[in-house]
Each structure stands twice: as C-alpha cells, then as structure tokens.
Amino acid sequence: MFSHINLGTNDIRKAAAFYDVVLAPLGLKRTFSEIDDGIIAYGPERQPAQLFIATPFNEAPATVGNGTHVALIAPNRAAIDAFHKVAIESGGTDEGAPGPRPQYHEHYYGAYIRDLDGNKLQACSHSPED
Numbered sequence: 001m002f003s004h005i006n007l008g009t010n011d012i013r014k015a016a017a018f019y020d021v022v023l024a025p026l027g028l029k030r031t032f033s034e035i036d037d038g039i040i041a042y043g044p045e046r047q048p049a050q051l052f053i054a055t056p057f058n059e060a061p062a063t064v065g066n067g068t069h070v071a072l073i074a075p076n077r078a079a080i081d082a083f084h085k086v087a088i089e090s091g092g093t094d095e096g097a098p099g100p101r102p103q104y105h106e107h108y109y110g111a112y113i114r115d116l117d118g119n120k121l122q123a124c125s126h127s128p129e130d
Contacts, residue, residue: 003048003050004041004048004049004050004051004052005050005051005052005070006052006053006054007051007052007053007054007062007070007115007117007119008053008054008055008056008062008063008064008117008119009053009054009055009062009115009116009117010055010061010062010117011116011117012035012038012039012040012053012054012055013035014116015040015053015115015116015117016030016033016035016040016053017090018087018090018091018092018115018116019040019042019053019115021086021090022083022086022087022090022092022113022115022121023042023051023072023083024086025074025078025079025080025082025083025086025123026072026073026074026075026079026083026123027044027045027075027079028042028043028044028051028072029042029043029044029045030042031043031045031047031048031049032049032052038054038055039052039053039054039055040052040053040054041053051070051072062117063118064114064117064118064119064120068120069112069119069120069121069122070119070120070121070122071110071121071122071123071124072121072122072123072124073123073124073125073126074123074124074125075125076125076127077098077109077125077129079123080098080109080110080111080123080124080125081098081111083111083113083123084097084098084111084113084123087113087115087121088113091116092113092114092115092116093113093114094112094113095112095113095114095120096110096111096112096122097111098110098111099111101124105126107125107126107127107128107129108124108125108126109124109125109129110122110123110124110125111123111124
C-alpha cells in the first residue's frame with residue numbers, strides 16, 4: 001500500500017545510533033546511509049528501505065505530527081519487548097508498555113515509544129502468543 005515512510009530528525013547522528021539499536025529486535029537494518037546528507041533508511045535485509053529518517057529538506061526544524069505514529073510489524077512478542085526496552089535505554093520515551101491490546105483484536109500485542117525527536121513508533125504483532 002505504501003512505498004516508504006519518512007520521519008524527521010534534528011540530529012541525524014543521534015538518530016542513527018538510536019534507530020540502529022531500536023530496530024534491530026524487529027529484524028530491520030540500516031540499508032541506506034548518507035549521514036553527511038542527513039538521511040538514513042531501514043528495512044529488511046536485501047529489500048528496499050521502508051523507513052527513512054532525515055533532516056527536513058527545507059532546512060526548517062523537524063517537528064512531529066499530533067496523532068501520527070508508525071506501526072512496525074514484529075516477528076514475535078519477545079521482539080516487541082526488546083524494541084521497547086532498548087528504545088527506553090537509548091533515550092526514547094515510553095508511550096505504552098508492551099502488552100496485549102484486546103480492544104484492537106484478540107491476538108494484538110504492541111508497545112509504543114517516542115524517538116529522540118518525539119516521533120511516535122509502535123512495534124506490534126497480530127499473531128497468537130508465541
């Protein structure tokens with residue numbers, strides 16, 4: 001349904017260090033890196049990048065959208081727990097601890113964080129408990 005998502009950052013080097021460890025539990029790796037040009041990207045190995053982190057092209061400060069978040073599929077619940085843990089340890093903030101979200105559906109499990117720039121991300125699974 002979509003090609004990729006782009007999130008803004010005001011410090012690409014700090015964002016790279018953050019996302020390298022936070023996305024690893026989800027099996028996502030940095031697949032594109034032009035730090036000096038202010039852009040990095042992540043995705044599954046040997047596939048096109050799907051999540052770009054960049055300084056805004058218009059050179060204005062990066063800001064976050066109220067009510068906007070990016071939900072990333074996790075391979076299992078342990079990966080969601082690890083995503084949340086390393087995000088907090090790496091300077092992110094908690095927006096919802098890992099756990100079931102039965103209000104979404106019977107098998108939904110997720111966790112929410114904010115990155116160093118305030119962008120909201122979620123890791124989730126739609127599968128029965130593993």
